Amino acid sequence: MSDQILMKGNEALGEAAIIAGCRFYFGYPITPQNEVPAYMARRLPDVGGTFLQAESEIAAINMVYGASAAGARVMTSSSSPGISLKQEGLSYIAGAELPCVVVNIMRGGPGLGNIAGSQGDYFQSTRGGGNGDYRQLVLTPATVQEMADLTVLAFDLADKYRVTVLILGDGYLGQISEALTLPKPTGKVFDKPWALTGAKGRKPNKVASLRLVPESSLEELNLVLDEKYKSISANECRSESYLTDDADYLLVAYGTSSRICREAVNELREEGIKVGLFRLITAWPFPAEALRKAADKTKKILTVEMSLGQMIEDVQLSVKDSDKVDFYGRSGGMLPETDEIKRRIKAYGN
Amino acid sequence: METKKFKYVYDKPEALVDKVTHYCPGCGHGIVHKLLAEVMDEFGVREKAIIVAPVGCSVLIYDYMNFDGCEASHGRAPAVATGLKRVHPDNIVVAYQGDGDLLAIGTGEAIHAANRGENFTTIFINNAIYGMTGGQMAPTTMENQITATTPTGRDPMDVGYPIRGCELLNSLEAPVFIERCSIHDFKNTLKTKKAIKKGIKNQIEGRGYSFIEVLSTCPTNWGMKPQEAADWVKDTMVPYYPLGNFRDN
Ligand SMILES: Cc1ncc(C[n+]2csc(CCOP(=O)(O)OP(=O)(O)O)c2C)c(N)n1
Ligand code: SF4
Ligand SMILES: [Mg+2]
Numbered sequence: 001m002s003d004q005i006l007m008k009g010n011e012a013l014g015e016a017a018i019i020a021g022c023r024f025y026f027g028y029p030i031t032p033q034n035e036v037p038a039y040m041a042r043r044l045p046d047v048g049g050t051f052l053q054a055e056s057e058i059a060a061i062n063m064v065y066g067a068s069a070a071g072a073r074v075m076t077s078s079s080s081p082g083i084s085l086k087q088e089g090l091s092y093i094a095g096a097e098l099p100c101v102v103v104n105i106m107r108g109g110p111g112l113g114n115i116a117g118s119q120g121d122y123f124q125s126t127r128g129g130g131n132g133d134y135r136q137l138v139l140t141p142a143t144v145q146e147m148a149d150l151t152v153l154a155f156d157l158a159d160k161y162r163v164t165v166l167i168l169g170d171g172y173l174g175q176i177s178e179a180l181t182l183p184k185p186t187g188k189v190f191d192k193p194w195a196l197t198g199a200k201g202r203k204p205n206k207v208a209s210l211r212l213v214p215e216s217s218l219e220e221l222n223l224v225l226d227e228k229y230k231s232i233s234a235n236e237c238r239s240e241s242y243l244t245d246d247a248d249y250l251l252v253a254y255g256t257s258s259r260i261c262r263e264a265v266n267e268l269r270e271e272g273i274k275v276g277l278f279r280l281i282t283a284w285p286f287p288a289e290a291l292r293k294a295a296d297k298t299k300k301i302l303t304v305e306m307s308l309g310q311m312i313e314d315v316q317l318s319v320k321d322s323d324k325v326d327f328y329g330r331s332g333g334m335l336p337e338t339d340e341i342k343r344r345i346k347a348y349g350n
Numbered sequence: 351m352e353t354k355k356f357k358y359v360y361d362k363p364e365a366l367v368d369k370v371t372h373y374c375p376g377c378g379h380g381i382v383h384k385l386l387a388e389v390m391d392e393f394g395v396r397e398k399a400i401i402v403a404p405v406g407c408s409v410l411i412y413d414y415m416n417f418d419g420c421e422a423s424h425g426r427a428p429a430v431a432t433g434l435k436r437v438h439p440d441n442i443v444v445a446y447q448g449d450g451d452l453l454a455i456g457t458g459e460a461i462h463a464a465n466r467g468e469n470f471t472t473i474f475i476n477n478a479i480y481g482m483t484g485g486q487m488a489p490t491t492m493e494n495q496i497t498a499t500t501p502t503g504r505d506p507m508d509v510g511y512p513i514r515g516c517e518l519l520n521s522l523e524a525p526v527f528i529e530r531c532s533i534h535d536f537k538n539t540l541k542t543k544k545a546i547k548k549g550i551k552n553q554i555e556g557r558g559y560s561f562i563e564v565l566s567t568c569p570t571n572w573g574m575k576p577q578e579a580a581d582w583v584k585d586t587m588v589p590y591y592p593l594g595n596f597r598d599n
Contacts, residue, residue: 024433059458064433066432070433070437198398207420
């Protein structure tokens with residue numbers, strides 16, 4: 001295939017953002033996502049865009065807030081400790097109903113942890129790390145191709161719903177080089193009559209989350225947000241079911257751990273063991289219905305994460321019989337092992 | 351008498367919304383709002399203007415300005431203004447901030463936006479107190495000043511000396527205009543307007559970052575009558591925070 005090129009995950013994501021029309025990027029260096037700002041610093045000036053290295057992740061997310069309020073397609077990226085600093089901004093962005101794309105190339109935690117890939121920020125991503133009643137859409141790529149494809153999708157979803165779309169990758173995915181075909185622009189155009197452009201020939205626009213008077217109007221805002229979140233839940237669940245139709249056993253994973261699971265599925269299938277993989281593509285909204293369907297006839301479900309158990313709570317909430325949900329995870333930058341997954345599936349017996 | 355002989359010599363600026371503000375009697379915020387609105391009208395840039403509100407008593411400034419407005423989280427107005435201005439270089443962006451907002455929680459954002467020479471205008475309201483939360487110590491609270499969190503007066507040996515914003519920013523290369531003004535009397539209020547006008551003019555001409563500090567009153571949390579508060583600015587604040595221009599490039 002002649003249109004295939006080799007790219008690092010972080011760079012594919014950067015190029016895809018540009019393809020999607022992102023012309024503003026604000027960020028602060030942190031490993032293992034440094035290729036994203038470096039790529040944007042190199043590429044954005046070529047396309048008339050603006051790259052700005054902020055003085056902190058807090059400043060970066062607030063620059064994103066300002067640029068989004070101005071009506072631009074804008075992105076920031078960081079890794080776990082930096083994403084923690086952005087949580088206040090993300091809460092304000094949700095309250096002000098601003099669209100933006102935020103990338104978290106997760107590393108080991110808590111605290112400074114280490115710089116290896118991890119999936120320890122699932123709770124923070126899906127439960128809302130900032131204050132208040134809000135949600136953000138969370139996309140979980142598993143390949144370099146998906147890093148690019150989901151980034152293009154992320155900008156459309158952000159504009160469509162006026163929400164933050166979080167691309168939740170990890171250090172392994174950010175650093176790995178793979179062949180991909182660069183996505184095409186979707187060509188979708190979103191009107192932004194709410195954007196701050198100067199009140200010429202119209203009433204002044206206000207971008208704010210504050211709702212003081214009358215006292216009930218904050219609940220009104222929350223109800224508007226809730227409607228939106230319900231619509232996202234109904235329309236934007238994404239997942240992949242791999243060899244699940246006849247499966248006795250089901251693996252559930254996302255991102256890098258799902259790649260390891262896929263390998264385990266292939267090897268176990270060769271041994272005649274009927275095992276399948278359910279892979280999240282959206283972590284919020286969680287594809288509960290699709291999982292329930294895939295899990296329905298299985299005897300046992302093994303949730304595999306690069307954490308000590310976060311997504312498993314959503315898996316347990318989704319399937320009919322939560323007793324059959326088991327867990328295998330590695331943390332602190334360690335990867336789950338194919339052999340261990342195989343050993344556990346085999347140990348379930350018949 | 352012929353009515354046509356009368357003409358308006360003083361009117362409400364178009365850039366100011368005609369409504370009652372929530373500010374206390376004698377509060378400086380309302381005065382500075384009006385000056386800003388007048389300046390916008392005088393330059394005819396109301397339809398290009400965007401106000402970035404702080405978190406503090408003036409959090410609702412976008413409800414009083416008859417132009418586009420944006421909330422920022424506490425202390426982050428300079429970062430929000432940076433985002434807005436980078437997208438719309440031809441709009442007129444003003445970050446309006448209190449002393450807690452700009453010199454405590456948001457010191458980093460304030461210094462770095464100034465240091466980048468962002469082409470927006472900052473109006474910094476120094477009232478030596480956290481007005482909105484009920485009168486706690488601000489970074490600019492005076493030595494020995496009694497506040498809710500310095501009940502025996504600010505002790506510099508314990509919590510440091512009041513910070514001088516203009517002097518701090520004056521160590522940076524990029525800013526083109528830095529001036530400290532006051533609204534404690536009519537003469538100084540006019541000077542404040544002149545400084546704001548210069549700050550907006552610089553922005554219109556794309557010259558870079560302007561910083562206008564305004565010594566302001568908070569009679570409510572100072573426990574004073576409006577005139578006493580104005581006198582306290584003159585007698586207590588001005589000697590420590592010298593008025594005047596620090597830079598005009
Ligand atoms: C993150 C955060 N911390 C604390 C507060 C509470 N708070 C609101 S206004 C304020 C102080 C404002 O003081 P100043 O900036 O001096 O403005 P003033 O009210 O005096 O005009 C504080 C601490 C907040 N809203 N957000
Ligand atoms: S509390 Fe102080 S700063 Fe706030 S409105 Fe009243 S006088 Fe003004
Ligand atoms: Mg104050």
